[in-house]
Amino acid sequence: MPAPDETDPAVIRNFSIIAHIDHGKSTLADRMLQLTGVVEERQMRAQYLDRMDIERERGITIKSQAVRLPWEGPDGTSFVLNLIDTPGHVDFSYEVSRSLAACEGAVLLVDAAQGIEAQTLANLYLALEADLHIIPVLNKIDLPAAQPDKYAAELAGIIGCEPSEVLRVSGKTGEGVRELLDKIVETVPAPTGDPDGPARALIFDSVYDTYRGVVTYIRVIDGHLSRRDKSLMMSTGAAHDTLEVGVISPEPKPANGLGVGEVGYLITGVKDVRQARVGDTVTSASRPAPESLGGYEHPKPMVFSGLYPLDGDDYPELRDALDKLRLNDAALVYEPETSLALGFGFRCGFLGLLHMEIVRERLEREFGLSLISTAPNVVYRVEMESGDAHVVTNPSEFPEGKVGTIYEPIVKATVLSPSDHIGAIMELCQGRRGVLLGMDYLSEDRIEIRYTLPLAEIIFDFFDQLKSRTRGYASLDYEPSGEQEADLVKVDILLQGESVDAFSQIVHKDKSREYGLMMTSKLKELIPRQQYEVPIQAAVGARIIARENIRAIRKDVLAKCYGGDISRKRKLLEKQKEGKKRMKTIGRVDVPQEAFVAALSTGTAKK
């Protein structure tokens, strides 16, 4: 028997808004909250759903990943809409796919002054894969620069509908938002599921909360998830006490349980997001489902980088900070690492570049650390002639000996741009070992170009280059696409014959000399002269491919002291000693830490 507070699936509509960054997703969500009366006008703050903001402002304990909105349809029927938030970046495409799997429909939102962008398309493909009903919508029609007719035709062409079926709204003025909500109740299918079967709910987000432990966001597919039963996570097989279930509207409201099609949150005794991962299925421990919902994937780090405290004494703080961050981030991996040049630190694995930036920024901002990060690299698989296989996440650990085959990860990249930049885009992709997959005109002056590219070639400055070559007009999206054999070598940078681990890099054979020349000349500028000549070399195995010399100089701090003032002399010697503490000694060469930092921070290893 259904619990009294359960909602009839026939009146539930679960949907997401998918959009390119800045096309107005949050603003539209705000208008929806307001129009449905969930947030009163006077309480309305811009971007109500923006969770970081909420957290910062009020220290609220639950993020609004999914909000329940009541809506009366045109014929007077009361509906329950669940708006499910999706992360907006390629690094998190698995999370996006799980959020979409919790929905039956998606609003495809496009800025009427910009048209479709790469991220719009990537998210649209994910929505189509999840079999969602798509509602095409142009936003910002209040803008003088809006070209709704042109972009309605573009959108219609892509999803295969009539331009007249594309809705037009303004999140800013609220125009058309009522019609959009009506369209959602009218066209998005109601959820279906087996109300009497064992409970199965999909986890589409999981966040750590200081006060409540892990809060898990779920969509019930079958059965009924009750507050009174223990919850069982199907990928780990672990049962946990159910402390609270409920819905968010827009503050959390506890309920007795959730039924088919309902979206809400679940709080168990789980203390770490790894125990309640996105994509996992929750069932009830007293009557477990025989099979999970499927589609669960373990997060896989794609990009690695070393993180070191600027001040070596901060190492324990960095370790504690990473341990804390991990509670909230199931995809972050790290292990201790020691570097000759940088001291004690951690080798960290991330989903992508943005994930890496977010982690670094949080460590610096929330934990007050100053960090150095080494140039990011991808994961290589190396098969030796002897048959041994290695997975290399750190260039300095590239195996010695006779290498057979090296495999590198590749991505399928989609670039959207005004068509006058085709040449520049193709030149860039070609220069990065790209293989053209195809090209389509979206309208007469906008193109979509698809390439296969090595991930390593994008993680440095590809996006910046793309933006500058297209005057900011091109947008990029990519997804992992397996691996390929590649002719790669490890380049070591040697200071007086000794390899400096932080600068070792795995690069394509054709680019090894370029990397060697760049690093040696950069270090020549940064390393102060020593009392003897110091060679800086770049080497592939035993072969030197580039060389610079730091000329000898005798730096006599006492030279300026011509008088016999012994105390002044002592002071200068003391000062020199102090400076030496910040030096790292590589072989016999003293290198100030700043030199490494400077070389690494501008150290985008490829041009």
Ligand SMILES: Nc1nc2c(ncn2[C@@H]2O[C@H](COP(=O)(O)OP(=O)(O)OP(=O)(O)O)[C@@H](O)[C@H]2O)c(=O)[nH]1
């Ligand atoms: N003129 C106008 N501006 C809008 C409208 N909707 C959003 N904006 C503006 O567009 C910018 C981006 O809007 P957001 O709602 O933050 O966009 P978003 O897609 O949520 O962006 P991210 O959260 O960064 O992905 C903001 O400056 C909004 O004020 C609209 O209908 N008309």
